[in-house]
Amino acid sequence: MSETTLTHSSQTEPRPAGWQGIAADWSSDQRAFKNVSWGKAMMWIFLLSDTFIFGCFLLSYMTARMSTRVPWPNPSEVFALHIGGSNVPLILIAIMTFVLISSSGTMAMAVNFGYRRDRRKTAILMLLTALLGATFVGMQAFEWTKLITEGVRPWGNPWGAAQFGSTFFMITGFHGTHVTIGVIFLIIVARKVWRGDYDTGRPGFFTSRKGHYESVEIMGLYWHFVDLVWVFIFAFFYLW
Amino acid sequence: MAEATANGLGQHHLNAGHAHDAATAGVAPAEVHQEHPIKLYLVVWAWLFVLSACSYMVDYFGLHGYLRWSLILIFMMLKAGLIVAVFMHMAWERLALTYAIILPPILVLVFVAMMVLEADYTLLTRVTFFGAGP
Numbered sequence: 329m330s331e332t333t334l335t336h337s338s339q340t341e342p343r344p345a346g347w348q349g350i351a352a353d354w355s356s357d358q359r360a361f362k363n364v365s366w367g368k369a370m371m372w373i374f375l376l377s378d379t380f381i382f383g384c385f386l387l388s389y390m391t392a393r394m395s396t397r398v399p400w401p402n403p404s405e406v407f408a409l410h411i412g413g414s415n416v417p418l419i420l421i422a423i424m425t426f427v428l429i430s431s432s433g434t435m436a437m438a439v440n441f442g443y444r445r446d447r448r449k450t451a452i453l454m455l456l457t458a459l460l461g462a463t464f465v466g467m468q469a470f471e472w473t474k475l476i477t478e479g480v481r482p483w484g485n486p487w488g489a490a491q492f493g494s495t496f497f498m499i500t501g502f503h504g505t506h507v508t509i510g511v512i513f514l515i516i517v518a519r520k521v522w523r524g525d526y527d528t529g530r531p532g533f534f535t536s537r538k539g540h541y542e543s544v545e546i547m548g549l550y551w552h553f554v555d556l557v558w559v560f561i562f563a564f565f566y567l568w
Numbered sequence: 569m570a571e572a573t574a575n576g577l578g579q580h581h582l583n584a585g586h587a588h589d590a591a592t593a594g595v596a597p598a599e600v601h602q603e604h605p606i607k608l609y610l611v612v613w614a615w616l617f618v619l620s621a622c623s624y625m626v627d628y629f630g631l632h633g634y635l636r637w638s639l640i641l642i643f644m645m646l647k648a649g650l651i652v653a654v655f656m657h658m659a660w661e662r663l664a665l666t667y668a669i670i671l672p673p674i675l676v677l678v679f680v681a682m683m684v685l686e687a688d689y690t691l692l693t694r695v696t697f698f699g700a701g702p
Contacts, residue, residue, distance in 0.1 A: 361665050372669050383676045387683050394687035397694050404627050422624045427609045429620060433613035443603045545602060545657070552655045556648055562620075563644035567627050568637075 371546045375553045378506075382557050384563055385499050393490035401487035402487055403566050407471070421566050424467050425558065428507075431460035432555040435548045442544035450544060454518035457551065461511040468504045472497075499561060506554050517547045602657045612654045619643050619650075 335379035343349040361369045393400055405505040408415040475496070481485045520526065520539060529538040623643040626636055652657040657667055 360668070361662070363662060364665055369665070372665065376669055376672060379673050382680070383673065387676075388680060391683045391687045391690075395690035395694070395699065397700065398689065404630075418627050422611065422620070425620050425624070426617065429613070429616045431650065432616070432655055433609060436609045437606060438615075440603065440609065460668070462698060472680060504648050522582070545646065549656055552651055555655075556651050559644055559647045559651070563623065567640050 329413075336544055344562070365542060367542065367546050368549070371549050377547065378458070378553065378557075382499075382502070382560070385495075385502065387559060388501060389491075389495040389565065392495055393489070396491060398489040400489050401485060401492050402548055403568070406475070406487065406492075407566060418566060420467060420471055421562065425562055427460050427464050427467070428555050428558050429491045431457045432552050434460065435551045439545045439548040442521065442526075442541040445527065446522060446563065447527065450541075451518045451522040454514050454521065454544070454547075458511045458518065459506050459513040461514065461551075461554075465507050465511070468500060468507075472500075495564070499565060503554070503557055503561060510551050510554050511549060513550065517543055601659060604660075610656065612650050616650060618648050618649055623647075 339376045343352050364372075404417040405415070407415045407421050409419050411419065434453045438450050438457060440451040441453060467527070480493045482497055484490045485493050521541075521544065523530075525532075526539045526541050526543065531537060532539055621644075623640060626639050626643075631639065652670075658670070
């Protein structure tokens with residue numbers, strides 16, 4: 329027993345001294361996510377941290393809404409659009425939801441075609457995703473403009489609790505920023521796919537590493553996350 | 569459709585090959601590509617549409633009370649589950665990754681419970697000192 333322990337410790341390779349040794353010990357072949365590349369694992373961990381950010385936003389919204397004495401504005405009426413002589417509740421938000429879900433669908437198919445090495449279809453589907461994402465941001469800009477002209481401000485609004493404006497602008501603004509970044513990210517990756525970077529192994533501009541079609545899937549993870557966050561915002565902010 | 573089926577078969581072959589390799593080498597497969605038939609994505613896409621339409625209908629028909637909240641939460645969780653499991657391929661990842669990503673957000677519920685208590689307390693003090701509201 330002690331012999332095995334001894335052989336074990338004698339097998340430990342010599343490490344460099346100081347900080348380099350610490351870094352070497354912590355990075356030497358220790359791997360938890362066995363069949364997941366570092367890029368994908370890091371994207372998932374980033375998304376986890378982003379989950380906490382949006383979680384905290386929605387929590388602060390919940391706390392503000394629960395603790396105010398002033399009645400909360402009714403989102404069903406606030407976000408209604410006047411179409412054909414009657415107010416249709418939440419119609420713009422519903423269309424935005426369908427647009428974002430469709431973009432998630434096209435993204436999932438882009439990932440699929442990427443792994444089949446169908447360059448053309450992958451790039452077209454990614455650009456379609458970007459287009460739907462840009463449409464979503466455009467509709468959000470329209471919604472913001474409408475509410476601002478109606479007098480909604482982060483410090484007050486004509487219908488009720490002042491916290492409505494601050495939480496609305498913060499939560500949807502942060503989500504819209506995510507969508508915008510996603511659209512830029514999508515266009516960059518789509519260009520790489522179109523040019524065949526992942527077939528020829530052309531080194532990346534920033535990392536000078538060879539890309540793989542897995543980049544499309546990692547891009548997709550980010551995009552689906554944006555859709556996922558919208559599911560929660562739709563339920564908690566608009567429907568609640 | 570034929571292509572999708574052929575691809576699905578290819579995937580099975582690939583998996584079988586990997587499993588065999590893994591068995592002989594005694595290690596986990598190095599890298600698994602997420603390749604699934606297109607039809608699966610289309611079905612999930614359609615379901616997401618239906619679920620979104622259902623949650624919109626909850627508001628459109630003006631349902632209220634516990635029925636409203638429970639329907640909203642059920643549709644929300646179903647949509648989130650479909651997106652994470654199929655679109656983000658979590659259903660096919662190893663459990664080490666799945667648990668590492670899925671479990672921490674559930675702990676946010678503890679935070680929710682804390683903030684519910686805090687909000688109730690704030691409301692109580694506000695009502696006590698400022699009255700029931702304008």
